[in-house]
Each structure stands twice: as C-alpha cells, then as structure tokens.
Amino acid sequence: MPAYHSSLNEEPDVRQVGNMSILPIKTKIRGPAPLADPNSADIIDETLDLFRANSLFRNFEIKGPADRLLIVLILFVSDCLAKLGSQRSPPSQLEAGKTLNTLSVDNFPIPGDANFALNAHYAPPQSRVDGEYLRQYLTQVRQELAARLIERLYMDGSGKPSKWWMAFQKRRFMNRSLGS
Incomplete structure (x- = not known):
C-alpha cells in the first residue's frame, strides 16, 4: 500500500523556494505565508489528517513540491509528539501549548544547511533572500501547526x-527526525 500524498501537488501558480512549495495557510500568526480560503483545507489540515497513516511508512515517493513541504511538516509533528511524550507527566493543554510554541520558533535547519536531515531530496534556496523567506515561512507554518496540533490533542476536554x-x-x- 503506498503512502498518502499531498492533494496540493498540482496547485497552479504556487511559489517555490528550492524545490519546496510555499502554500497558502489559514492563520492569524504574522508571517510571509499567503492566506488560504478559510472554507477549504490547507497544507496544515492535510498534514494533521495524513500524519498517523503516513507515519507507518518507511518509504515515501515524492510526487511534487507540496510533498516536500508535507514531509517536513510530518517530521515536525513527530518531533512535537516526542517532545510532549518525553515529559514526566502528561502536560496540561496550556503547558503543551507553551512547549510546542517554543519548539516551533527555535532555530532549525532548512534545506541547504549542513545539518538538515533530508538534503539529498531538497534543493537549497537560490539566494540568501530566498533562504530567509523560507525560514520565516516555515516558522509561521510550524507555529500554526503546533497550535492546531494542540487543539486535536486536547479535543476531548479531559485535560490530557x-x-x-x-x-x-x-x-x-x-x-x-528533524532533530528538534
């Protein structure tokens, strides 16, 4: 059975930095990301929907630039869950939110950096300006992803x-792992 791929691979007129798509997201967090239609699913919704199924796969065929972004976001969700699971007792929703927000804004490698885990599959940004834009975009997407992940983790209202x-x-x- 093959892994699940992004439905946004065929989106027209999407900016790319390196060979990774810069897709619109639904967010209130400030940053360079284009804003998505509030009534349609964005890459963050897709990441959260596909995370558990795709995390069972060891191989993933990249079918487009949106898949590259999906891979980075799935690995970030994995790092978020590992960070929350490493605490002695299950964190409250507020504590988890603070922990993941800190993780999302911490310095992290981007494609082209020596310590980026998947450099073989990603093209580096063409210029320093593109690299900074990609870092700002990924920071904004990681913050939004962490916030939506917390909503899903604590959806039942039990506090755990x-x-x-x-x-x-x-x-x-x-x-x-992204090594965060």
Missing part, C-alpha cells in the same frame, strides 16, 4: 493529550 495521538510519539516517518 489523546492516547490515539500520543501512541505515535516514538514512530519515525521514513525513520527520520
């Missing part, structure tokens, strides 16, 4: 993260 999500804290998509 969902065991159906936390079961994936040790799973590694493609046996990789």
Whole structure:
C-alpha cells in the first residue's frame, strides 16, 4: 500500500523556494505565508489528517513540491509528539501549548544547511533572500501547526493529550527526525 500524498501537488501558480512549495495557510500568526480560503483545507489540515497513516511508512515517493513541504511538516509533528511524550507527566493543554510554541520558533535547519536531515531530496534556496523567506515561512507554518496540533490533542476536554495521538510519539516517518 503506498503512502498518502499531498492533494496540493498540482496547485497552479504556487511559489517555490528550492524545490519546496510555499502554500497558502489559514492563520492569524504574522508571517510571509499567503492566506488560504478559510472554507477549504490547507497544507496544515492535510498534514494533521495524513500524519498517523503516513507515519507507518518507511518509504515515501515524492510526487511534487507540496510533498516536500508535507514531509517536513510530518517530521515536525513527530518531533512535537516526542517532545510532549518525553515529559514526566502528561502536560496540561496550556503547558503543551507553551512547549510546542517554543519548539516551533527555535532555530532549525532548512534545506541547504549542513545539518538538515533530508538534503539529498531538497534543493537549497537560490539566494540568501530566498533562504530567509523560507525560514520565516516555515516558522509561521510550524507555529500554526503546533497550535492546531494542540487543539486535536486536547479535543476531548479531559485535560490530557489523546492516547490515539500520543501512541505515535516514538514512530519515525521514513525513520527520520528533524532533530528538534
């Protein structure tokens, strides 16, 4: 059974930095990301919907530039769950939000950096300006992804993260980690 790919691979008129798509997102967080239609799914919704199914796969065929962004975001969700799971007791929703927001804005490698885990599959940005734009875009997307992940983790109102999500804290998509 093949892994699930992004439905946004065929989107027309999408900016690319390196060979990664810069897709619109629904957000209130300031940053360079284009704004998406509030009534349609964006790459963050797609990441959260496909995370658990795709995290079971060791191989992933990249079919387009949106898949490259999807891979980075799935690995970030995996790092978020590992960070929450490494705490001694399950964090409250507020504590988890603070932890993941800090993780999302921490310095992280982008394609082209020496310590980026997937450099073999990603083209580096063409210029320093493009590289800075990509870093700002990914920071904004990571912040929005962390906020939406917290909503899903604590959806039941029990004050504890969902065991159906936390079961994936040790799973590694493609046996990789972003190293956050």
